[in-house]
Amino acid sequence: GESVGLHLPTLSVQEGDNSIINCAYSNSASDYFIWYKQESGKGPQFIIDIRSNMDKRQGQRVTVLLNKTVKHLSLQIAATQPGDSAVYFCAEREYGNKLVFGAGTILRVKS
Amino acid sequence: GAVVSQHPSRVICKSGTSVKIECRSLDFQATTMFWYRQFPKQSLMLMATSNEGSKATYEQGVEKDKFLINHASLTLSTLTVTSAHPEDSSFYICSARDSTNTEAFFGQGTRLTVV
Numbered sequence: 001g002e003s004v005g006l007h008l009p010t011l012s013v014q015e016g017d018n019s020i021i022n023c024a025y026s027n028s029a030s031d032y033f034i035w036y037k038q039e040s041g042k043g044p045q046f047i048i049d050i051r052s053n054m055d056k057r058q059g060q061r062v063t064v065l066l067n068k069t070v071k072h073l074s075l076q077i078a079a080t081q082p083g084d085s086a087v088y089f090c091a092e093r094e095y096g097n098k099l100v101f102g103a104g105t106i107l108r109v110k111s
Numbered sequence: 112g113a114v115v116s117q118h119p120s121r122v123i124c125k126s127g128t129s130v131k132i133e134c135r136s137l138d139f140q141a142t143t144m145f146w147y148r149q150f151p152k153q154s155l156m157l158m159a160t161s162n163e164g165s166k167a168t169y170e171q172g173v174e175k176d177k178f179l180i181n182h183a184s185l186t187l188s189t190l191t192v193t194s195a196h197p198e199d200s201s202f203y204i205c206s207a208r209d210s211t212n213t214e215a216f217f218g219q220g221t222r223l224t225v226v
Contacts, residue, residue, distance in 0.1 A: 008152050034214060043117070043204050043217035044155070089154060098145065099206070099215060101155045 008087060010106040019077040019109075023090030023102045028071065030092035034099070035064055035075045038087045047075070047088075077107075085109045113139045115207045117218030124195055124225055131191045132221045134205030140185040141207035145215060146178070149202040161188055195225040 013019045025033070031052040036044035050057045050064045050073075057064050063076040073090050090102040114137040124130045134144060143162050147155040159175075161167040161182035169175045179191040188207075192199055202222055208215040 008154075032213075036217075041202075041220070041222070043115075043206075043220045046214060046216070049214060098157055098160055100157070101147075104154045 008104045008106050010108060012108045012110060013080050015082060015109055015111050016079055019075075019080045019084070019107060021075045021077075021088050021105045021107065023073040023075075023105075025071050025073060025090065025092040025102065027092055027094055027100070028068075029094045032093045033064070033066060033073050034091045034093075035062075035073075036089045036091060036101075037084075038089060038104075040086075044089060080107075080109050082109045082111055113137075113207075113209075113216045115141075115205065115216045115218040117205055117221055119221060120219060121222040122224070124223070126196055126225055127194055129191055129193045130195055130223060131189055132203055132205075132223075134188045134190070134207065134218050136186050136207045136209075136216075139207075139209045141188070142185065142210045143208045143215075144182055144188040145206045145208075146180060146188075146190050147204045147206070149204060149220075151202075155204060158190075192223065195223070197225045199223065200225045 034049040035047040038044045048059045048062050048064050050066050055066050061078045065074045087104050089104045091099045093099045116135045118133045146158045149155045158173045159167045159169045161180050163182050163185050167180040182188040202220050204220040206215040206217045
């Protein structure tokens, strides 16, 4: 369903640690999922995507996990760096339809 | 990835006036464009979806007469906020997708402040 516009939760991690950001999606018919990074005052930036026929996909320092049984998506960032500090959104899409954003998580990296 | 350019990046307008925001796909043909609004510390809320040459489809609760969307070409969509009020102050973001129907690319957003 639509994001309800809640205030964003914050995840604080130490530089060099791994980060895990979680997202629950609502539409069991969604077949495509994307993680975006948004820095202050900018538009969302694509990080990684995954289709519903997969349960894991890896990129450079990032891994997305998809659990369709419980409608859960996670983003893992390895060796988190200060430049990773941003707001992270998951988004889901039913084929051909609109992209619906999750509530988002603020990631703060402490040096 | 493909480039979507949004202009202006920030605008201040007086209450009661109208303001137009442009969204351009620079290196691909955008058959579908989306307009989002984002309030501080909140997620992106879809306002409307527009397909080139067709009328936009508005989300529930979004006034189509207030937020005019035009998608007259495969590279340009515009959002006009008519008779703007301070409560319309927000961050407006467009995204564009081509006919292959895969990921959508986002513009850099427009910060609208109505005074």
